[in-house]
Amino acid sequence: MQEIDFYRADSLDDLYRLLAETGGRVIAGGTDALVQMQRDAFPAAVVIDASRIADLRYIREDGDRIEIGALTTYADLLASSLVRRAAPSLIAAAETVGAPQTRARGTLGGNIANASPAGDTLPPLLALDASVTLSSARGVRILPLGEVLRGPRQTCLEPGEIIASIAFRRLPQPSGSAFIKLSNRRGMSIAVVSVAAALALDAAGRIAEGRVALGAVAPTAVRSPAAESVLAGEVPGAETFRRAARAALDDIAPIGDVRATAAYRREAAARLVVRALNGAWEHAGGRAGA
Ligand SMILES: Cc1cc2nc3c(=O)[nH]c(=O)nc-3n(C[C@H](O)[C@H](O)[C@H](O)COP(=O)(O)OP(=O)(O)OC[C@H]3O[C@@H](n4cnc5c(N)ncnc54)[C@H](O)[C@@H]3O)c2cc1C
Incomplete structure (x- = not known):
């Protein structure tokens, strides 16, 4: 297994600082990252665990707009009556991910950043016309999900940048x-x-x-x-x-x-x-x- 230096960030500022100082890569639930590390295929020598940053784990509604923090897990989605009402497709996708252990740790942001062509939340989020908020010490960019995904395991994220949240608008009824x-x-x-x-x-x-x-x-x-x-x-x-x-x-x-x-x-x-x-x-x- 790869030798990797491990840091833990307790706040967003801490995370941006560690990303800048170490040139490392963020991990959230670790469900994809650890498999890659075991195969010596993780693309960084430093990881920064973001999983305790509470500011990145939420599900919010503002009018017809639903915003989901990147650290929201599949289990969080499945427990959300708001997401159940607004996006049954996303719930159906979360239900199919892995096993209960994977759903308890794996995050929505991780599924996007991992950019697997087969990532389960990606088709529902694309069909919901979701946008992704990317943030770094330099500021914030908001892009359509389709522009974030560049190829198998490739995204448009720049060094020091993280996925902060994902948002979509409810379609008008019916x-x-x-x-x-x-x-x-x-x-x-x-x-x-x-x-x-x-x-x-x-x-x-x-x-x-x-x-x-x-x-x-x-x-x-x-x-x-x-x-x-x-x-x-x-x-x-x-x-x-x-x-x-x-x-x-x-x-x-x-x-x-x-x-x-x-x-x-x-x-x-x-x-x-x-x-x-x-x-x-x-x-x-x-x-x-x-
Ligand atoms: C047993 C098992 C079963 C699985 N089954 C499924 C399945 O059925 N369907 C499916 O789609 N996936 C599945 N997966 C893959 C994985 O669980 C998901 O892709 C999960 O959403 C990844 O989230 P994570 O928080 O664990 O990501 P991590 O492993 O922490 O990170 C994955 C990648 O994303 C990056 N990253 C994570 N969060 C961020 C962020 N906020 N900003 C920037 N970069 C970030 C990391 O640097 C890393 O490159 C499975 C994995 C396992 C181990």
């Missing part, structure tokens, strides 16, 4: 969201393909806004502009959802690996888009199972 993960076993499993959808309906029951995001089918989790432009203004239902699913295939570039072939991932992605849209429609009060 609206709903859903997340579906396909994996090779029921628990403790990485997504073979995952899809999140969010729908807002207008007074006539048409789709005012439809968003689709997919995981494990491109170098990062991605939104599907092609599927979203099919959905806009349409009557929700099987025919529309199937057209959106076909369009989504233009926005993905799956690879084959030990979990699935590229062809299987494309086929699965199309089916999961239909199911996720059905789920979002059902949450929005529409007819399920069309």
